[in-house]
Amino acid sequence: MTDDAPAVRAPGDPFDPPGLEWSRVSGKLVTARLVPSLTTVGLLAVVGAVVALATGAAWVWVFPTFFVLLALWLLWLVPRQVHAIGYAERADDLLIRKGIMFRTLVVVPYGRMQYLDVQRGPLTRALGLASLQLHTASAGTDASIDGLPAEVAERLRDQLAARGEARLAGL
Structure with a gap:
């Protein structure tokens, strides 16, 4: 099922009353939410990478890896959240x-x-x-x-x- 496909609603769904025309917000809201989030997460990933390089300890790479994974998760989640408004x-x-x-x-x-x-x-x-x-x-x-x-x-x-x-x- 794609994001553009209408969701299957159960009869009597309280979140989708019958006969309503829902208006959506602008897709630019994705950018407005991602820019500050990815900036913060990106800076933390860079700081973590610098610390990992400076210390030379392999386990310290856990921190920048976590922030990179968090950024990827945000890239997946935020567009879905905006589409639901x-x-x-x-x-x-x-x-x-x-x-x-x-x-x-x-x-x-x-x-x-x-x-x-x-x-x-x-x-x-x-x-x-x-x-x-x-x-x-x-x-x-x-x-x-x-x-x-x-x-x-x-x-x-x-x-x-x-x-x-x-x-x-x-x-």
């Missing part, structure tokens, strides 16, 4: 799903949104990406969508804010 807008709420092994589905009713943040760091700005953070009255709500194209994040922020105000006015 999606969001869907319904009439009364926004759904955000994440995860492959440990899956999460967050449902945020528009009337419960207090405010929305659009965040862009230096790397995400260079890639044309932004993150949208939704804040509700519940401190435990982790409602954020990373890796949105900047114009989509701004449009979504304005659209969700308008829907939230409309639902709040109806209370």
Whole structure:
């Protein structure tokens, strides 16, 4: 089965409600997540190799080897994680799903949104990406969508804010 093939869902799967069109985040999020991770892991591998060369002890090569294997694992894992992120807008709420092994589905009713943040760091700005953070009255709500194209994040922020105000006015 390829990554592009749709996953087989069991009837009544709570992570894939029927009739929803899921929107995906930008594939550039893979780069935004890999650059800092691989930079750190790469530097640790180089330091480990320098120490191994300086000491001449064969067992010290375990450390740079570990970091190289960690880098390879990140190269495999991060694209799969990014591919699993999606969001869907319904009439009364926004759904955000994440995860492959440990899956999460967050449902945020528009009337419960207090405010929305659009965040862009230096790397995400260079890639044309932004993150949208939704804040509700519940401190435990982790409602954020990373890796949105900047114009989509701004449009979504304005659209969700308008829907939230409309639902709040109806209370």
